[in-house]
Amino acid sequence: MTNNTKNVPSLNSFLTRVLLLISGLIAVGIASTIFFAPDAFYANYAIDIGTDVSLANELKAPAGMLLVGGLLILTGVVRKELTATSLGAASLIYLSYGLSRLFSMATDGFPNTGLVSAAILELTIGTICLLVRMRHRKLYCASRDGAQGAWNAVNAGGGVSLP
Numbered sequence: 001m002t003n004n005t006k007n008v009p010s011l012n013s014f015l016t017r018v019l020l021l022i023s024g025l026i027a028v029g030i031a032s033t034i035f036f037a038p039d040a041f042y043a044n045y046a047i048d049i050g051t052d053v054s055l056a057n058e059l060k061a062p063a064g065m066l067l068v069g070g071l072l073i074l075t076g077v078v079r080k081e082l083t084a085t086s087l088g089a090a091s092l093i094y095l096s097y098g099l100s101r102l103f104s105m106a107t108d109g110f111p112n113t114g115l116v117s118a119a120i121l122e123l124t125i126g127t128i129c130l131l132v133r134m135r136h137r138k139l140y141c142a143s144r145d146g147a148q149g150a151w152n153a154v155n156a157g158g159g160v161s162l163p
Helices: 014-036 038-043 053-078 080-108 113-154
Strands: none
Touching: 014 038, 014 053, 014 080, 014 113, 038 053, 053 080, 080 113
């Protein structure tokens, strides 16, 4: 029986790991900054939190999800079996942020240029992660189907016989 999985690029390839490392570090870095230095972070976008405790609370809540998502993305760097999950998480996180920003721009107008740049970066990272995830899934399914065909050919003509 032939092994058709040898031609499938590893989900844990160097470039995929670099992509996950960069996207995970960005997410964790942003979330951590929002948690511990929200005034400085949002000042870059001309947003003044001031003494509004409710606003600070509202901004830190999604930062918690971003932190968890970033940590999940980073696990794909070191745990091969979670690489596909990490790519999926990165796609969902970055594309949801970027597409939400586009929706806001369409309905509310253009924000600070830093937030427009953030949307471009988010859409770029999310799209790259999605394309890498789709490519690996396509190659994996093709190799799996080939291996299944080889298995069926070996067992054709009666299957397993018991004594």
